[in-house]
Amino acid sequence: MYQQAAWMITLFLSVFIIFIFLFVLKRSGNQVEYSGIQKKGYFIRNIWFVVLFGSLVTASYVTLDDLPFERAEAKGIPIDVNITAMQFGFETSVDTLKVGDYVAFHVTSKDVNHGFGLYDEDLNIVAQTQAMPEYTNTVYYQFEKPGTYTILCMEYCGVAHHIMKNEITITE
Amino acid sequence: METKLQVDINWKTKRAIVFPISISGAIILLMMVFGVIMLMGQGNIIDLDSGMFYKFMTIHGTGMIGAAALAGSAIMWYFLSQYVPLKRSAFIINFCFFLLGVTMVLVGIFAYDFAGGWTFLYPLPAISGGMWGETGAVLYLGGMLVIGTGFLLLFLEASRAIIKEYGSFANSLGWPQIIGRNKGYGPPPAVVASTMVCIVDITALIAGAAILVISIVNVYQPTYTIDPLLAKNLIYAFGHIFANSIIYMGVIAVYELLPRYTGRPWKSNKILLIAWNMSTLFTIIIYPHHLLMDFVMPKWMLILGQVLSYMNGLPVLVVTAYGALMIVYRSGIKWDVASSFLYLSMFGWVIGVVPAIIDATIVVNHVMHNTKWVPGHFHMYMGIGACAMIIGFMFYITRVDGGRVDREVDHLALWLYLFFFLGVTGSFLFSGKVSAPRRWAEHFPEWVAADVAGAIFGTAVTLCFLLFMLRYINYSSKIGRMPSFKPDIRTTTHG
Numbered sequence: 021m022y023q024q025a026a027w028m029i030t031l032f033l034s035v036f037i038i039f040i041f042l043f044v045l046k047r048s049g050n051q052v053e054y055s056g057i058q059k060k061g062y063f064i065r066n067i068w069f070v071v072l073f074g075s076l077v078t079a080s081y082v083t084l085d086d087l088p089f090e091r092a093e094a095k096g097i098p099i100d101v102n103i104t105a106m107q108f109g110f111e112t113s114v115d116t117l118k119v120g121d122y123v124a125f126h127v128t129s130k131d132v133n134h135g136f137g138l139y140d141e142d143l144n145i146v147a148q149t150q151a152m153p154e155y156t157n158t159v160y161y162q163f164e165k166p167g168t169y170t171i172l173c174m175e176y177c178g179v180a181h182h183i184m185k186n187e188i189t190i191t192e
Numbered sequence: 193m194e195t196k197l198q199v200d201i202n203w204k205t206k207r208a209i210v211f212p213i214s215i216s217g218a219i220i221l222l223m224m225v226f227g228v229i230m231l232m233g234q235g236n237i238i239d240l241d242s243g244m245f246y247k248f249m250t251i252h253g254t255g256m257i258g259a260a261a262l263a264g265s266a267i268m269w270y271f272l273s274q275y276v277p278l279k280r281s282a283f284i285i286n287f288c289f290f291l292l293g294v295t296m297v298l299v300g301i302f303a304y305d306f307a308g309g310w311t312f313l314y315p316l317p318a319i320s321g322g323m324w325g326e327t328g329a330v331l332y333l334g335g336m337l338v339i340g341t342g343f344l345l346l347f348l349e350a351s352r353a354i355i356k357e358y359g360s361f362a363n364s365l366g367w368p369q370i371i372g373r374n375k376g377y378g379p380p381p382a383v384v385a386s387t388m389v390c391i392v393d394i395t396a397l398i399a400g401a402a403i404l405v406i407s408i409v410n411v412y413q414p415t416y417t418i419d420p421l422l423a424k425n426l427i428y429a430f431g432h433i434f435a436n437s438i439i440y441m442g443v444i445a446v447y448e449l450l451p452r453y454t455g456r457p458w459k460s461n462k463i464l465l466i467a468w469n470m471s472t473l474f475t476i477i478i479y480p481h482h483l484l485m486d487f488v489m490p491k492w493m494l495i496l497g498q499v500l501s502y503m504n505g506l507p508v509l510v511v512t513a514y515g516a517l518m519i520v521y522r523s524g525i526k527w528d529v530a531s532s533f534l535y536l537s538m539f540g541w542v543i544g545v546v547p548a549i550i551d552a553t554i555v556v557n558h559v560m561h562n563t564k565w566v567p568g569h570f571h572m573y574m575g576i577g578a579c580a581m582i583i584g585f586m587f588y589i590t591r592v593d594g595g596r597v598d599r600e601v602d603h604l605a606l607w608l609y610l611f612f613f614l615g616v617t618g619s620f621l622f623s624g625k626v627s628a629p630r631r632w633a634e635h636f637p638e639w640v641a642a643d644v645a646g647a648i649f650g651t652a653v654t655l656c657f658l659l660f661m662l663r664y665i666n667y668s669s670k671i672g673r674m675p676s677f678k679p680d681i682r683t684t685t686h687g
Contacts, residue, residue: 022555022556022558022559022560023559023560023624023625023626023627024625025556026547026550026551026556026560026565026625027621027622027625029546029550030546030547030550030621033546034543034546037539037542037543037546038539038543040517041517041535041538041539041542044517044520044521045520045535047521047522048520048521048522048523048524048525048527049522049524049525050522050524051522051523051524052522054456054457054523057518057521057522058518061514061518061521065510065514068509068510068514069506069510072505072506072509072510073506076502076503076505076506076549079502079553080498080499080502083498083553083554083555083556084495084498084499084554086555087491087494087554087555088487088554088555088558089487089491107319107321108321131315131319131321132313132315132316132319132321133313133316133420133424135485135561135562137562137627137629139627143626143627143636143638143639144559144626144627145559145560145563145627146559147558147559148485148558148559148561148562149485149486149487150485150486150487152420152421152424152486152488153315153420154419154420154421155420155421155486155488156488157485157486157487157488158487159487172629173629174485174561174562174563174629175313175562176246176249176309176311176313176316176631177316177321178246178307178316178319178320178321178322178323179242179243179246179307179320179321179322179323180242180321181246181631181632181633182242182629182632182633182634183634
């Protein structure tokens with residue numbers, strides 16, 4: 021959902037930006053007194069600032085309400101699953117779960133920094149966090165569909181980084 | 193009062209930047225080739241060994257940032273020389289350090305197999321998983337330290353000269369004008385921007401030097417360790433700030449040249465000064481947006497990482513790019529390739545802000561961190577923003593000081609460069625949308641089509657850049673040696 025939203029917002033705003041720059045480019049030729057442009061331009065800039073600032077504050081307010089590392093409180097007591105990353109693989113304390121299970125993945129590393137990326141069967145990331153030596157990051161996810169979920173490494177960790185993987189099976 | 197496009201500085205200063213810009217351009221070109229090779233490997237167009245892929249990945253990031261920073265610093269040096277007396281020796285020493293450091297980095301990567309990425313994420317240099325040993329790691333880290341030391345000397349010299357001329361950084365950032373103690377305009381934008389760059393880069397380079405030294409010691413003595421989270425903070429404080437500062441150096445060319453092309457002044461009014469002060473602060477403190485998936489970070493730092501990353505878009509969107517649009521609008525500007533690239537650079541910066549801000553949103557980052565969305569957005573403002581500033585400057589200086597005349601092919605190549613670069617970044621963003629990880633030597637079949645598209649677009653971009661380089665090198669030997677050319681069209685801008 022977030023991927024699609026990010027893509028659509030980027031496309032929409034990119035078209036808007038392209039339009040603005042082409043508009044100004046097209047009207048760059050006929051010279052007029054700059055003081056008039058400045059007067060009008062500064063007025064529009066004030067509006068632009070208010071719109072932009074308001075949008076960013078609103079976006080912050082809305083999105084900070086759903087922090088991925090604070091989802092535990094929202095859904096009750098999770099099932100704990102320990103994930104330990106190492107060059108070049110993942111150890112998991114559980115490899116089979118059920119649809120509806122609400123899971124807390126406790127992620128760490130034995131050696132260097134890795135990334136824990138949880139992919140669904142359509143190869144979309146559904147959750148991730150960093151796997152760090154000496155630290156444990158906890159990320160929450162509720163499985164809503166059965167199938168095989170793949171764990172891939174999301175932080176460059178050496179020559180076999182791209183073949184680091186493991187699987188978790190979700191049954192009905 | 194009539195003035196000209198040329199900048200009135202010592203011809204020796206003009207000569208001094210020619211070779212560093214040539215080297216920067218040559219490195220950027222080579223790094224583009226490596227980038228295309230990586231995309232071809234991911235796209236299964238060629239069979240690329242994963243070890244070699246990660247070596248290319250390491251040199252691509254290192255070389256692009258280093259070369260663009262060198263070119264950016266040359267631009268800053270060139271224009272700042274008008275306002276403060278700079279010691280050329282610092283510029284030359286930095287260049288020598290750069291060449292020495294680059295040599296060490298290249299030997300470390302290609303002779304001793306170091307492939308720890310340009311982020312050299314501690315403790316990876318010491319724990320390679322069998323690919324490289326102590327020598328490769330230390331050559332790479334040591335090379336980075338040498339390059340960083342050169343830049344540090346350069347920025348210290350620029351700081352010294354600015355403080356000597358203006359009394360303090362507070363003055364050169366326009367604080368007296370902001371608080372209303374002094375009436376009128378602040379220092380020229382080139383001075384304000386240079387002050388910002390000095391402050392943020394000195395901060396970054398000290399953080400970088402600290403973690404580089406610690407990492408070198410850790411390579412030789414693995415029992416000597418530091419907190420990995422602290423190390424990560426130091427690395428991203430260094431990497432984010434230093435990489436980000438490139439565009440703030442490059443934009444000095446826009447502030448200096450668009451007014452000359454349009455005959456309209458670009459003064460440091462209060463809004464501009466506030467914007468640059470905001471950029472100074474934000475650039476230093478928003479690096480935690482690289483650590484949004486490190487949930488053990490203090491919550492307030494992650495939230496600040498998001499919110500201030502949003503706010504960091506305001507100075508460019510409301511002041512710098514907006515100011516450039518205002519200056520150009522109905523100005524009667526006679527476009528040449530140089531001014532077109534400078535205008536394009538504003539577009540590249542603005543359009544790159546959009547996916548960057550989206551990715552700095554924690555809930556979005558949760559599913560897009562370290563996907564190809566990330567190189568998608570930074571290639572926008574590095575390739576169409578910062579590189580366009582550098583190319584624009586190359587075209588400018590060869591026109592006004594090298595006798596070059598624009599050709600149709602230059603204009604055509606500019607549009608093709610833009611079109612194909614949007615293709616490259618579009619393919620990256622699409623890959624990110626479908627969750628393709630960055631920094632992977634091999635992609636799953638589902639992700640390959642976008643890699644192939646990126647490789648095709650990237651090849652075309654590289655060919656365009658090759659043309660720009662040939663045009664620059666062809667005329668660069670005349671820079672600082674020719675009598676004045678005429679292109680002088682507009683009234684004065686900073687006088």
